[in-house]
Amino acid sequence: MSTVGIDQIGVYTPAQYIETTELAKRRQVDPNKYTIGIGxxxxxxxxxxxxxxxxGANAARTFLSKVDVSQIGLLVVGTESGIDQSKASALFIKSILNLPNQLRAFEVKEACFGATAGVMMAQDYVKTHPGKTALVIASDISRYGLNTGGEVTQGAGAVAMLISEKPRIVEFLPESASYSDDVNDFWRPNYSETAFVDGKYSTEKYLEFFTHTFDDYLKQTQLKVTDFAALTYHLPFTKMGIKAQRLALENQDEATKTRLTAQFEASSKYCRQIGNLYTGSLYLSLVSLLHQGNLNSGDLIGFYSYGSGSVAEFFAGRLVAGYQNEIATNHMQDFLASRQKLSIDEYEAIYTECGKVKTDDYELTPEAVISDGEVYFAGVKDHLRQYKVKG
Ligand code: CAA
Known part of the structure; x- marks a missing residue:
């Protein structure tokens, strides 16, 4: 039977950041609440x-030179930060990346689950279109508003993945366990720039859905917790994953607890430094684990995906021999260390500027771009969003 999985994976995140301890000081909150309580x-x-x-385009550009672009037959963008009510962001990305016209390109929305929906569709597509590959992009800007309870759990970024036969990084196992129910834990009406969230209820549902899907998955596959080298989670903030991991480790021996806890810490490092990527959060955890975990070829990794509203899915994959050659470990760590730190005043000014609804045409010049990537949003002309590549 042919194998399908992640052949390439790339991350993009903005080149500016704030320290949550400085945000805590401004909001008159104990910094330990942000760094320890929320994580x-x-x-x-x-x-x-x-x-x-x-x-999304910048994330995909990190690996496109290593793949045969002419074979990409499907492009799915999972997002809940849509830029248009009709036209899919996938079409803009197709154009920027010069992907072939013989392509099925669209956008998927189901809160933070959107990219996993894309990964599942991509697997089916690759299995039924021999030789073809699929590009799945998770891209989001998480906004809850200044001085809100959710403010410290914001973030931004994209993860792009090429799904193929005979993948070079992770081979997915065929089984998966899903669970869906109509839940009002997080939503964003069309008229609102920021999300409405009942954070505690959302955590409750995330954990409940984890139990449903993880138990179902173990039953289906006859796998045990000890078979996993690591479990990765959708991580809007690291405490949420810590709580799910506690459930997974109940009744396990000390050695298993110690081993999987160390891997969880490796998988949550980038989330601690970047924040919530919504659709990309689970896949950022995978990248963090690949870069900083203690792993070997053949290791089994579990994936827990959750999207408010709510849909969850647990699935798993094995690391392919030579996967280390496909991941640029140092680049990400060097980039995170080189980002420009903003003061809280600067962050608030940028946040307010980004939130302005503009209905007239405007232009943004390359001088305004502070980014590790070369693709940037250049403004609006005749009500159409414009994108340019620097240099
Ligand atoms: N030192 C150490 N820990 C402290 C502390 C201190 N001084 N003060 C508080 N804490 C701990 C608390 O004990 C608590 O820990 P536990 O959760 O383990 O009990 C933690 O810090 C948080 O404290 P509170 O619950 O009092 O904090 P809060 O009322 O400000 O709410 C929050 C925290 C729920 C995370 C809030 O920030 C929030 O709503 N964030 C957004 C929620 C979110 O992102 N949800 C994810 C939805 S799923 C998703 O990603 C969206 C999707 O699908 C679209």
């Missing part, structure tokens, strides 16, 4: 030249 140390801050298209 977030830094938060990426997008500027006005950054949107889901520019971030």
């Amino acid at each position: 977030q140390n830094q938060m990426a801050v997008p500027n006005p030249t950054t949107d889901i298209v520019s971030m």
Whole structure:
């Protein structure tokens, strides 16, 4: 039977950030609440030249030179930060990346689950179109508003993945366990720039859905917790994953607890430094684990995806021999260390600017771009969003 999985994976996140301890001071909150209680140390801050298209294109550009672009037959963008009510962000990205016209390109929305929906569709597509590959992009800007309970759990970024036969990084196992129910834990009406969230209820549902899907998955596959080298989670903030991991580790021996806890810490490092990527959060955890975990070829990794509203899915994959050659470990760590730190005043000014609804045409010049990526949002002309590549 042919194998399908992640052949390439790339991340983009903004080049500016704030320290959550400084945010805590400004909001008159004990910093330990943010760094320990919620588990977030830094938060990426997008500027006005950054949107889901520019971030998604920049994430894919990290690996496109290593793949045969002419074989990409499907492009799915999972996002809940849409830029248009009709036209899919996937079409803008298709154009920027010069992907072939013989392509099925669209956008998927189901809160933070959107990219996993894309990964599942991509697997089916690759299995039924021999030789073809699929590009799945998760891209989001998480906004809850200044001085709100959710503020410290914001963030921004994109993860792009090429799904193929004979993948070079992770081979998915065929089984998966899903669970859906109509839940009002997080939503964003069309008239609102920021999400409405009942954070505690959302955590409750996230954990409940974890139990449903994880138990179902173990039953289906006859796998045991000890078979996993690591479990990765959708991580809007690291405390949420810590709580799910506690459930997974109940009744396990000390050695298993110690081993999987260390891997969880490795998988949550980038989330602590970047914040919530919504659709990309689970896949950022995977990248963080690949870069900083203690792993070997053949290791089994579990994936827990959750999207408010709510849909959850648990699935798993094995690391392919030689996967280390496909991941640029140092680049990400060097980039995070080189980001520009913003003061809280600067962050608030940028945040307010990004939130302005503009209905007239405007132009953003390359001088305004502070980014590790080369693709940027350049403004609006005749009501159409414009994207440019620097240089
Ligand atoms: N030192 C150490 N810990 C402290 C502390 C201190 N001084 N003060 C408080 N804490 C701890 C608390 O004990 C608590 O820990 P537990 O959760 O383990 O009990 C934690 O810090 C948070 O404290 P509170 O619950 O009092 O904090 P809060 O009322 O400000 O709410 C929050 C926190 C719920 C995370 C809030 O920030 C929030 O609503 N964030 C947004 C929620 C969110 O992102 N939800 C995810 C939805 S799923 C998703 O990603 C969306 C999707 O699908 C679209």
